[in-house]
Amino acid sequence: MSTIKYAPLPVFIMDEEMNILAQSDEAAALFGEVQHFLEIVDEDSQNKARKRLGQKKKIKTELVMHSRKAKMSLYTVNCKWEQDKAHVICVEEDSQIRILSEKIEQHTARLSETDLELLLQKERLEKAMNRVIELSGPFIHLSNNMVLIPLFGDLFEEVIMKNEHRLLRQIDEETVDRVIIDFNGIGQIDERGVAALEHLIWEFQLMGVQIYLTGVTPDHSQWLHQYHFQANVKSISNLGQVIHQFFTTA
Structure with missing residues (x-):
């Protein structure tokens, strides 16, 4: 299990249930100590991960993943099976995607805060509802x-x-x-x-x-x-x- 420890890329070894059996130091630094591969896969990409990585053959796909440096980034994921174990390499795509995704999340958070603040002011309820619709x-x-x-x-x-x-x-x-x-x-x-x-x-x-x-x-x-x-x-x-x-x- 220590053979991938010093690999220069984020590498995981997982079983058929997607439990992590080993990971490289690069993977631990980027994603933390992971017990199950889907822990670091965005919810919208999890079904894709199960279908693609579960085919037990050499696969290259793209998944939206969560890391310590970014809540949401696009990764190219290469997977190769050897009997009942999969070797998985995760390489981040364009950092521009991460920046844009974070910008969208920040805007959504501000919208939610504005929505809540306005709705709490009962005497301005109608104006607040119109503002929420406009936003x-x-x-x-x-x-x-x-x-x-x-x-x-x-x-x-x-x-x-x-x-x-x-x-x-x-x-x-x-x-x-x-x-x-x-x-x-x-x-x-x-x-x-x-x-x-x-x-x-x-x-x-x-x-x-x-x-x-x-x-x-x-x-x-x-x-x-x-x-x-x-x-x-x-x-x-x-x-x-x-x-x-x-x-x-x-």
């Missing part, structure tokens, strides 16, 4: 020509209508040709909300903007299908993957 579609620059619009709460018509003018104005005033709409913070969806979103996407596209959807869950997909969502958009399941794709192909 449900922030405009986050990922690069000079690409922005992220994460949606929060339930996707109702009011959420889109209260944000539509501001978002269109920002698109018009800046050089933007890619917009990523993130569904990770969306709860329920109703028919009028889908129609309003479809109209907003159509207006974006009239301005020459390519639209991408990410974070769409099976429940979201069912609602979108039920309410006949037909916008011409590209769907990518993982936000880290879409950012990685754009920044590595730019």
